[in-house]
Amino acid sequence: MEAAAAGQGTGFLRVEGVSKRYGQTLAVDDISLSITKNEIFALLGSSGCGKSTLLRMIAGFETPSAGRIVLDGEDMTRVSPHHRPTNMMFQSYALFPHLTVRENVAFGLRQIRPALPRGTIDARVDALLDLVQLRPLATRKPSELSGGQQQRVALARSLAREPKLLLLDEPLSALDKKIRQRTQLELVELIRRVGVTCIMVTHDQEEAMAMADRIGIMSPHGTLLQVGAPGEVYEHPRTRYIAGFVGETNLFEGRFESGRLACPGLPQPLALPAGTATPEGTPAWLSVRPERITLHGSDPGEQAGNRIAGRVGGIAYLGSHSIIQVEIGGGRTVTTDHAAGALAQRTPATGEAVWVAWPPENGVVLTQ
Amino acid sequence: MNALLRLLARGRLWVDALPWGWMLLFFAAPFALIAGVSLSTSELSIPPYIWPLREEGGSWQFLPDLSSYERLWDEVLALLSAGGELEYLGAYGNALLLAALTTLGCLLAGYPFAWRIARAGEQWRNTLLLLVMLPFWTSFLLRVFAWMGLLDSSEVGLVNQLLLGLGLVDEPLQLLYNRGAVLIGMIYSYLPFMVLPLYANLVKLDQRLLEAARDLGASGWTTFVHVTLPLSRRGIVAGSMLVFIPAVGEFVIPDLLGGGGVMLIGRKIWDDFGPNQDWPMAAAVAVVMVAVLVVPIITLYHAQRDEGRRR
Numbered sequence: 001m002e003a004a005a006a007g008q009g010t011g012f013l014r015v016e017g018v019s020k021r022y023g024q025t026l027a028v029d030d031i032s033l034s035i036t037k038n039e040i041f042a043l044l045g046s047s048g049c050g051k052s053t054l055l056r057m058i059a060g061f062e063t064p065s066a067g068r069i070v071l072d073g074e075d076m077t078r079v080s081p082h083h084r085p086t087n088m089m090f091q092s093y094a095l096f097p098h099l100t101v102r103e104n105v106a107f108g109l110r111q112i113r114p115a116l117p118r119g120t121i122d123a124r125v126d127a128l129l130d131l132v133q134l135r136p137l138a139t140r141k142p143s144e145l146s147g148g149q150q151q152r153v154a155l156a157r158s159l160a161r162e163p164k165l166l167l168l169d170e171p172l173s174a175l176d177k178k179i180r181q182r183t184q185l186e187l188v189e190l191i192r193r194v195g196v197t198c199i200m201v202t203h204d205q206e207e208a209m210a211m212a213d214r215i216g217i218m219s220p221h222g223t224l225l226q227v228g229a230p231g232e233v234y235e236h237p238r239t240r241y242i243a244g245f246v247g248e249t250n251l252f253e254g255r256f257e258s259g260r261l262a263c264p265g266l267p268q269p270l271a272l273p274a275g276t277a278t279p280e281g282t283p284a285w286l287s288v289r290p291e292r293i294t295l296h297g298s299d300p301g302e303q304a305g306n307r308i309a310g311r312v313g314g315i316a317y318l319g320s321h322s323i324i325q326v327e328i329g330g331g332r333t334v335t336t337d338h339a340a341g342a343l344a345q346r347t348p349a350t351g352e353a354v355w356v357a358w359p360p361e362n363g364v365v366l367t368q
Numbered sequence: 369m370n371a372l373l374r375l376l377a378r379g380r381l382w383v384d385a386l387p388w389g390w391m392l393l394f395f396a397a398p399f400a401l402i403a404g405v406s407l408s409t410s411e412l413s414i415p416p417y418i419w420p421l422r423e424e425g426g427s428w429q430f431l432p433d434l435s436s437y438e439r440l441w442d443e444v445l446a447l448l449s450a451g452g453e454l455e456y457l458g459a460y461g462n463a464l465l466l467a468a469l470t471t472l473g474c475l476l477a478g479y480p481f482a483w484r485i486a487r488a489g490e491q492w493r494n495t496l497l498l499l500v501m502l503p504f505w506t507s508f509l510l511r512v513f514a515w516m517g518l519l520d521s522s523e524v525g526l527v528n529q530l531l532l533g534l535g536l537v538d539e540p541l542q543l544l545y546n547r548g549a550v551l552i553g554m555i556y557s558y559l560p561f562m563v564l565p566l567y568a569n570l571v572k573l574d575q576r577l578l579e580a581a582r583d584l585g586a587s588g589w590t591t592f593v594h595v596t597l598p599l600s601r602r603g604i605v606a607g608s609m610l611v612f613i614p615a616v617g618e619f620v621i622p623d624l625l626g627g628g629g630v631m632l633i634g635r636k637i638w639d640d641f642g643p644n645q646d647w648p649m650a651a652a653v654a655v656v657m658v659a660v661l662v663v664p665i666i667t668l669y670h671a672q673r674d675e676g677r678r679r
Binding site for chain 2: 080087088091096097107161
């Protein structure tokens with residue numbers, strides 16, 4: 001929140017009312033963003049939401065139909081990509097297959113005019129290869145490297161020119177899940193060590209949450225819905241779409257009725273967090289995260305807050321946590337998530353009668 | 369089930385056998401015949417040679433006549449001692465030079481074609497390729513004759529008419545029956561053979577590699593030289609082969625547009641098989657031409673394969 005406020009108007013990168021239109025379709029719809037120096041910012045959205053188009057406009061591969069892009073006080077909107085102080089790490093890396101690792105990393109340095117002395121380039125490439133721990137593989141071709149190694153070459157190549165802004169397009173989507181989680185942290189550590197401002201684009205909310213200082217969530221229609229720190233976006237989503245996109249959630253639809261949310265099919269209206277404005281009769285949704293819901297073998301009583309009786313539908317044991325789905329009648333299920341060892345008693349069996357419960361402050365009221 | 373498998377196995381056999389059989393019937397056997405003729409003795413008869421493998425004195429004997437090859441070898445010696453007439457070697461040289469220039473011309477003209485088609489929208493590519501191949505729908509001879517009409521060196525020639533009409537020249541230029549006319553005709557006729565393999569290669573070129581080069585500060589030209597060109601090398605080699613090899617033996621275009629002024633090896637073979645009735649000589653020239661072409665092709669093939677392995 002603070003970073004966003006401080007960034008207004010003075011941001012290191014300012015995207016001002018940028019739109020991109022292809023024929024009749026609006027791929028990016030009037031987006032304004034401000035990013036501070038040394039920040040890692042993630043643009044999160046489903047595929048085809050325009051996040052990559054926005055990144056490509058910042059890199060210079062596309063020209064905005066409207067709006068401005070200002071980097072470090074300079075208007076970049078119409079500067080061609082090879083004159084921008086930005087570098088991109090491409091999705092699936094786009095390493096030059098005919099060049100060695102060393103030549104790939106040196107490519108950007110060789111383009112600098114006036115030309116750098118050979119020794120300077122060599123020393124800089126060595127330093128970059130050391131940074132990503134690929135010095136021993138310097139003479140290999142990209143096809144002789146594993147996916148993780150290719151990713152590191154791509155990173156070294158995009159850092160070689162010391163860009164003011166590093167752009168990462170789906171940086172880890174080409175990696176296996178297991179390597180991906182480890183690489184997320186390595187990548188953040190490297191970016192921090194180099195101290196470069198970074199914008200990444202991803203459809204993977206876990207990747208965005210793990211890596212970014214702030215996340216901007218885009219709608220499928222190319223608009224920016226919400227910008228905030230990972231925790232803020234997760235705990236206080238502004239819309240139902242965000243609540244569902246960033247993590248799992250249970251949505252209860254209903255109308256405000258005497259300070260509570262009356263949902264058709266539920267025996268009693270749901271209690272809401274204190275201080276919620278509840279204009280009588282207005283439609284609204286209550287979002288409750290699965291890990292915010294507890295499970296009880298018998299009625300936990302009034303003091304548990306909201307409570308609904310049901311039967312255990314499905315159980316997914318995932319080691320560190322378990323996901324238990326509870327059928328509450330009317331074809332509706334409530335998803336609950338329990339850290340290992342957090343279940344009060346033993347894990348219930350499928351079909352068993354249980355109660356789900358959560359205190360009112362664990363829900364988030366959404367009106368759009 | 370077993371019967372079906374056996375049938376399938378036999379089907380596979382056919383698929384394997386057809387190309388081998390084809391090559392045997394239409395390449396190996398004719399080539400062996402030509403090689404045999406090249407070792408025959410010239411004779412005024414029908415056919416005008418005596419086969420080297422023949423019955424003599426009651427037994428079969430192999431009696432090769434190497435005089436045709438000796439004539440070629442003598443020219444090599446003459447070349448080395450810088451004296452004497454180079455009737456055949458000159459024709460080889462002219463043909464190789466013309467083929468090389470044709471290949472270069474096709475490459476320079478064909479690369480932009482292939483690039484543009486490969487970068488066109490997917491819905492346009494097939495149409496554009498069709499347009500490149502469109503001239504093939506008319507007779508090859510007709511197209512060469514059309515060039516004769518265009519380049520005619522009198523006031524009737526279309527190009528000369530245009531130049532005279534625009535007042536750029538006072539009298540018609542000698543456009544036909546020279547090396548330039550031959551080269552234009554060759555490049556024109558062989559262009560599609562260069563464009564198609566180049567296109568097939570360039571269309572697979574990952575667009576993001578070009579973006580990556582631009583992103584890393586390379587200008588359009590640097591990107592072309594350091595990324596596009598090296599990555600399209602296989603297409604360039606394939607297209608150059610398809611143009612160069614048939615161009616060496618090309619006979620019709622130089623004859624019609626060059627007026628026979630420049631002696632090429634194709635013309636030489638034609639003369640020896642035809643008017644001169646020296647079949648062994650013509651066959652020897654053909655065999656040597658295959659040898660001259662095969663050596664660089666095999667070298668190139670090995671170089672490419674090793675390159676492929678290193679990747």
